[in-house]
Amino acid sequence: MSVRELVVLGTASQVPTRHRNHNGYVLLWDGEGIMFDPGEGTQRQMLRASVAAHDLHRICVTHFHGDHSLGLAGVIQRINLDRVPHPVTAHYPASGEHFFDRLRYATAYRETVRIAQEPVAADGLLATAPSYRLEAAKLSHPVESYGYRVVEPDGRRMLPRLLAERGVTGPDVGILQRAGSLRGISVDEVSEVRRGQRFAFVMDTRLCDGVYALADGCDMLVIESTFLDEDHQLASDHGHLTAGQAAAVARDAGVRHLVLTHFSQRYPDPSAFERQARAAGFEGELTVARDLMRVPLPKRSP
Numbered sequence: 001m002s003v004r005e006l007v008v009l010g011t012a013s014q015v016p017t018r019h020r021n022h023n024g025y026v027l028l029w030d031g032e033g034i035m036f037d038p039g040e041g042t043q044r045q046m047l048r049a050s051v052a053a054h055d056l057h058r059i060c061v062t063h064f065h066g067d068h069s070l071g072l073a074g075v076i077q078r079i080n081l082d083r084v085p086h087p088v089t090a091h092y093p094a095s096g097e098h099f100f101d102r103l104r105y106a107t108a109y110r111e112t113v114r115i116a117q118e119p120v121a122a123d124g125l126l127a128t129a130p131s132y133r134l135e136a137a138k139l140s141h142p143v144e145s146y147g148y149r150v151v152e153p154d155g156r157r158m159l160p161r162l163l164a165e166r167g168v169t170g171p172d173v174g175i176l177q178r179a180g181s182l183r184g185i186s187v188d189e190v191s192e193v194r195r196g197q198r199f200a201f202v203m204d205t206r207l208c209d210g211v212y213a214l215a216d217g218c219d220m221l222v223i224e225s226t227f228l229d230e231d232h233q234l235a236s237d238h239g240h241l242t243a244g245q246a247a248a249v250a251r252d253a254g255v256r257h258l259v260l261t262h263f264s265q266r267y268p269d270p271s272a273f274e275r276q277a278r279a280a281g282f283e284g285e286l287t288v289a290r291d292l293m294r295v296p297l298p299k300r301s302p
Contacts, residue, residue: 002131003030004027005028005296006027006258007025007051007293009024009042009045009291010022010025010039011290012067012262012263013263014065015067015225019291020291024036024046024069024071025037026046034059035060036060036061036062038075039069041071042075052082054085058091059072059283060090061091062093063096063143063146064100064140068203068204068299069092072289073107076103077107077245078243079289081109085194087113089116091134092119093119095143096119105237109299113180123138123210124136126148126189136149137209137210137214138208139202139205139206140239141239145205147203147214148214149200151196151199155194155196156187156191156192159191164207166189168185171255176190191237197219198218198285198295199221199222200215200223202214202220202221202222202224203240205241207241212253213243215249216253217252217301218254219298221255222289223246225241225262225277226242226262226263228267229276232245244277246277250284251280256284257284257286258282258287258288259295260287262285268300270288271288273288
């Protein structure tokens with residue numbers, strides 16, 4: 001049975017707190033694990049969340065500020081120490097390749113696993129896997145930053161009424177699905193498009209075209225909301241979003257499940273983020289992320 005869920009390893013922004021580790025997230029998707037933005041302490045949070053190095057197939061770094069990348073050294077060394085049996089691919093802004101190389105080789109260790117480096121230099125498709133494609137879009141932050149989007153290919157839903165009208169039953173249904181046609185009947189006549197699931201990861205950024213492109217039609221949007229709305233000028237000055245701005249993006253983009261994260265240490269009460277998100281008009285499922293929580297992706301839309 002396929003599992004699609006977000007594992008939250010850390011939710012702090014620049015400064016960790018007693019209850020919030022630095023950033024770190026793992027998307028589990030049909031047997032593959034995609035890690036996003038491993039900040040300091042990620043390796044220990046993986047242990048606490050029961051995420052193994054063997055679960056990781058990709059590492060996606062949005063940008064090279066420390067709270068989003070300083071955990072790379074430990075994670076990469078753990079991948080090698082545990083002799084992960086499959087290749088692991090790292091995506092990150094091309095302008096920060098020297099930072100990635102420094103973190104990868106921050107200390108001496110024995111390399112046993114091939115880490116493929118595939119830096120991101122432009123918006124668009126990064127990779128294609130059996131059950132998803134990985135895309136990127138540029139964000140607006142003081143250093144170059146990219147958000148990521150995981151998209152399942154559209155499928156088809158067979159419609160029993162139309163199958164029955166055309167006398168297609170039993171094993172013939174599977175034959176029609178695989179072949180595309182059977183006895184002059186095309187699969188398009190007896191089915192409809194089943195939209196694939198979409199997941200987006202948006203970290204440090206002001207509002208920009210890339211934010212909306214990544215969020216568009218997502219089943220789950222994980223997005224930074226570093227500041228509350230009353231500090232919107234601070235957010236703009238430092239290249240961040242407020243809770244209300246993040247929720248308005250989700251509202252306008254038709255997001256089904258909004259996950260707010262990356263909170264400034266100045267706010268001890270996380271419920272304020274939820275209140276402001278609802279005040280912005282977002283009516284879908286809403287999660288204010290906590291360290292070590294697991295958030296399943298919504299079931300496919302009917």
